[in-house]
Amino acid sequence: MGTWHSLKTYDQRSVExxxxxxxxxxxxxxxxxxxxxxxxxxxxPNAVPLEVMMALRQSVWLSPAVFVVYLMMANYAHAQKARPxxxxxxxxxxxxxxxxxxTFNAGTASTYLRGVAWTxxxxxxxxxxxTVLTSPDGLNWTARDPGVRSALLAVAWNGNxxxxxxxxxTILTSxxxxxxxxxxxPPGAMLWGVTWAKSLFVAVGEPGQYPRTPSTILTSPDGLxxxxxxxxxxxxxTGVGWNGSxxxxxxxxxTILTSPDGxxxxxxxxxxxxxxxxxxxxxxxxxxxxxxxTVLTSPDGTAWTRVDSGTGNDLWDVTWTxxxxxxxxAPxTVLTSxxxxxxxxxxxxxxxxxxxxxxxxxxxxxxxxxIQTSADGVTWSYRFWLRDQGLEAVAWTGSLxxxxxxxxTILTSPDGxTWTQRASPTAMDIWGVTWTGSxxxxxxxxxxxxxxxxxxxxDGVNWASHPYVADGLPTTPIWTGSEFxxxxxxxTIATSPDGLxxxxxxxxxxxxxxxVTWTGSxxxxxxxxxxxQGRSMGIGxxxxxxxxxxxxxSASTGVSRGLHGVTWTGSxxxxxxVDMLTSPDGLxxxxxxxxxxxxxxxxxxxxxxxxxxxxxPWPGSGVVxxxxxxxxxxDRPSGIxxxxxxVIWTGSxxxxxxKGGSIIRSPCGGR
Numbered sequence: 001m002g003t004w005h006s007l008k009t010y011d012q013r014s015v016e017x018x019x020x021x022x023x024x025x026x027x028x029x030x031x032x033x034x035x036x037x038x039x040x041x042x043x044x045p046n047a048v049p050l051e052v053m054m055a056l057r058q059s060v061w062l063s064p065a066v067f068v069v070y071l072m073m074a075n076y077a078h079a080q081k082a083r084p085x086x087x088x089x090x091x092x093x094x095x096x097x098x099x100x101x102x103t104f105n106a107g108t109a110s111t112y113l114r115g116v117a118w119t120x121x122x123x124x125x126x127x128x129x130x131t132v133l134t135s136p137d138g139l140n141w142t143a144r145d146p147g148v149r150s151a152l153l154a155v156a157w158n159g160n161x162x163x164x165x166x167x168x169x170t171i172l173t174s175x176x177x178x179x180x181x182x183x184x185x186p187p188g189a190m191l192w193g194v195t196w197a198k199s200l201f202v203a204v205g206e207p208g209q210y211p212r213t214p215s216t217i218l219t220s221p222d223g224l225x226x227x228x229x230x231x232x233x234x235x236x237x238t239g240v241g242w243n244g245s246x247x248x249x250x251x252x253x254x255t256i257l258t259s260p261d262g263x264x265x266x267x268x269x270x271x272x273x274x275x276x277x278x279x280x281x282x283x284x285x286x287x288x289x290x291x292x293x294t295v296l297t298s299p300d301g302t303a304w305t306r307v308d309s310g311t312g313n314d315l316w317d318v319t320w321t322x323x324x325x326x327x328x329x330a331p332x333t334v335l336t337s338x339x340x341x342x343x344x345x346x347x348x349x350x351x352x353x354x355x356x357x358x359x360x361x362x363x364x365x366x367x368x369x370x371i372q373t374s375a376d377g378v379t380w381s382y383r384f385w386l387r388d389q390g391l392e393a394v395a396w397t398g399s400l401x402x403x404x405x406x407x408x409t410i411l412t413s414p415d416g417x418t419w420t421q422r423a424s425p426t427a428m429d430i431w432g433v434t435w436t437g438s439x440x441x442x443x444x445x446x447x448x449x450x451x452x453x454x455x456x457x458x459d460g461v462n463w464a465s466h467p468y469v470a471d472g473l474p475t476t477p478i479w480t481g482s483e484f485x486x487x488x489x490x491x492t493i494a495t496s497p498d499g500l501x502x503x504x505x506x507x508x509x510x511x512x513x514x515x516v517t518w519t520g521s522x523x524x525x526x527x528x529x530x531x532x533q534g535r536s537m538g539i540g541x542x543x544x545x546x547x548x549x550x551x552x553x554s555a556s557t558g559v560s561r562g563l564h565g566v567t568w569t570g571s572x573x574x575x576x577x578v579d580m581l582t583s584p585d586g587l588x589x590x591x592x593x594x595x596x597x598x599x600x601x602x603x604x605x606x607x608x609x610x611x612x613x614x615x616x617p618w619p620g621s622g623v624v625x626x627x628x629x630x631x632x633x634x635d636r637p638s639g640i641x642x643x644x645x646x647v648i649w650t651g652s653x654x655x656x657x658x659k660g661g662s663i664i665r666s667p668c669g670g671r
Contacts, residue, residue, distance in 0.1 A: 098609035098668035099626040099654055104639050112353075113367035115154040117162065118360045124177045125356075125367045126152035126164045133421075134177040138365045138373045140461070141421040146172055146180040154203075154239075154356075158196040163223040165191035165203050169216075173223040183224055189216040190236075193249075193278070197242040202262045204237035204249050215251065219262040231257055231265040239317075243281030246301055250276035250288050258301040270296055270304045278317045280325065287340045289315035289327050297340045309335060309343050316368070321359045326377045328354035328366050336377045346378050391657035393432045393476075395440065396650040402460045403657050404430035404442050412460045416655050416665040425465040426453060431475035431488070441484065441499045443474045456499060470494045470502035480518050485549045487513035487525050495549045505550055511542065515565045515602075517573070523549055524586045526563035526575045541577060545586040555587045565602040569610065574630045576600035576612045582630040592631050598623050602656075606649040606668050613656045615643035622658065638664055 113127035125133045125141070128151045132144040146152070150167035157163075164172045169185040185191070191205035201223050205216040215233040218226040237251035249257040249265070254272035256279075259265045270276070276290035288296040288304070293311040298304045309315065315329040327335040327343070330353040334346040355368035364374045374380040391405035403411040408424035424430075426444045428451060433442040440460055445452040445468070452468040468474065472492030477484050477499075484496040491509035496502045513527035522545060529542040541557040557563070563577040573583045577600060580593035600614035600623065610627045622638035638644065644658035654666040 098606045099611040099624060099636055099666050102624065102637070102639050102656075102664045102666045104662070104664050112355070112369055113371070114152065114166075114355050115164070116356045116358045116365060116367045117155045117157045118358050118365075119157045119162065119177070120159075122177060123358070123360075123365055124155055124157070124162055124164075125371070126155045126166070127367075128152075132164070132177070132180070138363060138371070139423045141371070143419050143421075144178050144180070146174075148172065148180075148182060153190075153192050154194045156194045156196045156201060158201065158223070161223045163194055163196075163201050163203070163220075165194045165205070169205070171203065171218075171223070171226065183226070185218065185226055186216065186228060191216065191218075192237065193239040195240050195242050195247070197247050197262060198244075200262050202240050202242075202247055202249075204240045204251070206236045207234050215249075215255075217249065217257075217262075217265065229263055229265065232267050233257055233265075238276065239278035241279040241281060241286075243286055243320075244283055248279040248281065248286055248288065248301055250279050250290070252276075254290075256288060256296075256301075256304060268302055268304065272296060272304075272306055277315065280318045280320050282320055285340045287318055287320075287325050287327075287337075289318045289329075291315075293329075295327070295335075295340075295343065307341050307343070310345055311335065316353075316355045317357050319357050319359050319364075321364070321377070322361075324377060326357055326359070326364060328357045328368075330354070330368075334366070334377065334380065346380070389661045390645065390659045391661055391663065392430065393442075393646045394648050394655055394657045395433045395435045396648055396655075397435045397440065397460065400460050401650070401655060402433055402435075402440055402457075403663065404433045405657070405661070406430075408444065409661070410460075410463065416650075416653055416663070419663065422461055422463070425455065425463050428453070430455065432477055432486075434477045434479050434484075436479040436484075436499075439499065441477050441479075443468065443477060443486065443488070445473060454499060454502075466500055468502060471504040471506065474502075476514070476516060478516055478518055483549070485516060485518070485523060487516045487527070489513075493525070493544075493549070493552070505552070507544070507552055513542070513544065514563070515575075517566050517568045519568045522547055522586060524566055524568070524573055525552075526566045526577075528562035541575070541579065541581070543575065543583075543586065543589065555583075555589065557581060557589045559591060564600060564614075565612070567603045567605045567610070569605040569630070572630060574603055574605070574610055576603045576614070580612070580630070580633065593625075593633050600625070601644065602646045604647050604649050604654070606654060609668070611647055611649075611654055611666075611668075613638075613644035613647045613658075615659075622656075622662065622664070624656070640664060 113125045116125040123135045130146055130149050132146045133141045135141040150170050152164045152166040155164040162174045169189050171183040171185045172180045174180045189205050191203050194203040201220045203218045207213040207215050214231050215237045217229040220226045233255055235252040235255050237249050240249040247259045252275045254270040256268045256270045257265045274291040274294040276288050279288040286298045286301050291314050293309040295307050295309040296304045313329050313333040315327045318327040325337045325340050332352045335343045337343045352370045353368040354366040357366040366372050372380045389406045389409045391403045394403040401413045406429045408426045410422040410424045411419045413419040428444045428446040430442050430444040440457045442455040454466045454468050455463050457463045473489040474486040474492050475488035477486045484499050486494045489512045493505040494502045511528045513525050516525040525544045527542045528539045539562045541559045541563040543555040543557050544552045546552045559579045561578040563575045566575040573586050575581045579591055581589045581591055583589045598616040600612045603612040612625045614623045622640040622644045624636040624638045625633045627633045640662050642659040642662045644656045647656040654668045656664050
């Protein structure tokens with residue numbers, strides 16, 4: 001067969017995944033290991049436990065001992081981030097089908113912001129995936145549904161009306177940033193930029209659908225009805241700005257057009273070949289920015305000069321504050337200049353991209369893959385990161401839903417439909433959250449043991465950070481009514497009377513404990529345990545039981561796959577992973593359901609209905625299963641294609657959260 005090598009599947013949030021034996025094949029194009037790369041390998045089924053086989057997306061039988069497989073390492077690692085059940089759910093308040101139909105929340109998933117405007121009372125940001133966010137202060141952001149499903153690339157305000165433009169000629173208007181109306185526009189042409197110029201909106205974009213078609217320029221006095229304007233450009237126009245006396249439109253290949261009124265346009269030689277993205281100006285100086293750090297200036301819009309920006313990074317936007325120009329770009333590039341000629345780097349981040357920036361008169365807000373604010377363009381404050389923010393857990397206080405996740409994400413919602421991003425005291429991943437009746441408590445940590453913190457809040461809006469000084473890596477807290485108990489990675493079990501002082505309860509194990517539930521007299525926790533399987537170590541389901549949270553007893557499950565979630569129905573325990581198990585007492589377990597292609601991460605008892613969520617079969621589709629008895633389970637359409645990590649019941653609805661900030665909800669009064 002050849003020489004076997006040890007391949008370690010590793011993810012910073014799934015540090016318990018062990019070494020497995022994989023035989024690399026001779027090189028294929030693109031066959032490399034990575035978060036998004038598929039690696040083709042030969043595979044010996046006797047050497048790799050079934051838990052790893054879950055990650056195999058496609059197999060072709062070659063011989064009794066060899067398969068050709070596509071191994072998706074990142075999907076597997078993330079699927080193993082089990083998301084536990086919490087304390088028993090509240091009593092039902094209404095009658096509704098539980099978990100049968102689900103609604104996806106527009107604007108809550110991870111996104112990239114393309115434009116931002118200030119109305120005088122609020123910020124309005126737009127972006128990919130029909131994203132619209134509003135904020136009164138640049139700190140707390142609320143997702144709005146614009147009623148379309150296309151990317152929005154720019155937004156402008158005229159004092160009474162917002163206009164957002166984007167993909168496929170989309171034009172939307174709104175007076176408040178909450179309710180949006182689509183307006184007629186030329187079909188097909190993508191609109192990249194929009195501005196308000198004294199008495200009219202001007203939008204620019206790509207040429208029409210046919211060869212030798214001019215670049216798109218549209219004007220409107222009110223944003224409702226639009227007029228197409230001629231120009232001698234046939235390239236994509238990506239931005240348009242107004243300096244108080246003339247409009248400047250910029251685009252591909254160094255294109256620059258100017259107009260005094262938006263109707264008549266004149267083309268000018270810029271002396272640059274780079275694509276230009278945005279333009280801004282004072283009464284005496286115009287500035288255009290673009291690819292590879294390109295900065296062009298002009299006193300009149302006719303003669304343009306390239307100046308040294310000091311960076312080779314792409315510059316996506318530029319604005320004038322009244323005292324200085326501020327240009328932003330990628331990765332995390334911020335430049336300032338008092339005159340547009342001499343520029344100073346104020347770079348904030350090596351990875352975060354800024355795609356747009358706006359000045360309120362007192363504060364700058366830059367958006368892109370995240371949101372940051374600054375009073376002077378020099379010192380910037382991180383608000384939150386938007387890309388790939390998985391939501392790991394969600395809790396219900398009785399009046400407020402609180403979801404937490406990657407990069408310090410904290411969202412709140414009174415109803416599960418409208419969510420507001422809250423200022424977070426940490427940029428680390430937040431793993432779990434619970435409610436005591438008077439306080440929210442969550443855990444956050446990074447790769448360093450010193451980074452572990454406990455987050456607390458009375459209202460879900462204002463949060464405080466406290467050091468976690470006990471051993472282990474806690475992910476999942478629950479509240480019994482008199483004490484907290486937390487479980488987590490590396491065999492973590494800890495208790496606390498107040499959420500601040502924690503005591504470790506070591507069991508001498510290093511395998512993860514993913515979920516815990518409380519019956520009122522008994523704790524039951526589930527996770528993984530490493531067991532010999534053939535020639536290697538495999539993963540088996542672990543169940544631990546305790547009356548006091550201090551002394552724990554292990555029970556045999558009889559399954560050779562890990563368990564990720566557990567709940568108590570009032571008469572039985574239900575544990576899920578690849579398998580679904582039930583037990584009347586936590587000691588004797590019966591396997592009820594098994595599907596190798598699905599990994600279930602969380603289960604909740606919603607009155608008379610059990611609901612489990614997870615990932616699979618492939619590629620990462622959101623799985624929802626329901627059961628009235630824990631024995632017979634039915635697949636339900638989730639409406640999304642992303643993994644789900646956690647589900648809770650509020651008494652009137654189910655809410656599930658997952659990868660990429662996905663949130664789905666289902667009416668459920670306990671029937």
